[in-house]
Amino acid sequence: MENLICAKCGVPLEKRRTAFQYLGYEIYEELPRCPVCGQVYLDEALVRGRMHEVETEVEDK
């Protein structure tokens, strides 16, 4: 997670509070984000881990 560089802007990402919107909920997480263009880096562990868990819990059968 350290030393990630934004592919578009070439600047280091910074950890910032990021809001996710999903099925009407807004959930916050500290994530690496480009201070120039705002792109967020989501690592695989988060996507396959807690984000997937949130989806499973919120979604229907």
Add this chain to the structure above:
Amino acid sequence: MRKPFRDTRSVCPVCLRPVKAQLCREEEAGAVFLQKSCPSHGAFSVPVWRGKVPFDQWTANAKPLGPEEGLYCPSACGICPEHGQGTCCVLLEVTRRCDLFCQYCFANGGGMAEDPPLDELKRAVDDILRQCGKPLLQLSGGEPSLRDDLPELIAYARKQGCETIQLNTNGLRLAREPEYAARLAEAGLSIVFLQFDGVSDQVYEALRGAKLYEEKMRAIENCNRVRTGVTLVPTVVRGVNDQMLGEIIRLGASLSPAVRGVHFQPVSHFGRYPVVPQDGMRITLDELIDGICRQTGLSLDVFQPSCCDHPLCGFHISALASPCCCGVKPLPVSRQGAVSTAEQNRDYIARRWQRGSSQDGEDAGPLNDPKALDMNAFLRLLRTRSFTITAMAFQDAWNLDIERLHRCSLHVYNKGMVKPFCANYLTAAQAEN
């Protein structure tokens, strides 16, 4: 004037002979009746929908029975290649004995019949796993807790690979022996499916012949102590507890996370029932929905038709227990109209009706608005305060619709066979008490 609009099959309620049937609509009221005729016993008509909810919209994902389908149902049940759904849950009767003698009992429990030996039940568990994969196992009866070796059977089923085990119980032993819940939990019990008809003694006197309200509450308390999730299961009977639906939901939600949901079962007439049902005694699924809406303020659009079983067999609402007036806050609907598999249904039930482990920080989440939480707290809240409102409308010899039976995912293990629940317990009118 009733207009036929859908062909299906059923049985004669007197002789159980398979017969052709039709769904017929009363256009003005939107009510739907199942009509059929037996060459020996005449014509029968029974209400299946009262027009409180638009029928066509509710049943949109139901596939009509083809002309060559269902010809041998239910007399040839077992689950056959024609059956349209897998096994979500298998019910295993572990005793016929019961310590109550309820007016309504699908299993006609009671009496002195000898229990099957433990070894026979262990073989049944092995056979269920062989035939059905890893379904949710429901131990039922009679009253299953009357068996002293129940913890041993639960432990065996867990060891053999049953991941979710549910106990279908009146809760009396759980209430009277505080250490009993711990023994079941240690053995690996996942969910208590608690007969819970209402929030007053009068309801239990009417349906179960005894004042049981305090004992039901004690059973919940004892399960809570060992973190076994409890689902409240009211049998809904007109004039007895059909005006208490909202109170049951509010009470259940107020006991979250100990109570995980309410599972309503409108009364059906099989096994043991007091009288041949008149039309006015029946509570159709749409009436139940309408009653819940009126008594809670919940809106119709939060009710989802069963997406595993036939839409006329049930509904579900996924919600969070909440401090609002009706006690629950429905989660958004994400998969409107989709059909789900028995495995998806089983996973949903297992996830929502079990308690999380204390390591999940289960009790850390306050009952507040989840909108402004970080991801960990949000997950904790969802898991802790998950609350479902569900229903299953069983079928009897009068309203049996083979189209519905074809999609049944609740099965019963009976002498080596796995049968749809309503086929297994189907009871002819002559057998009335």
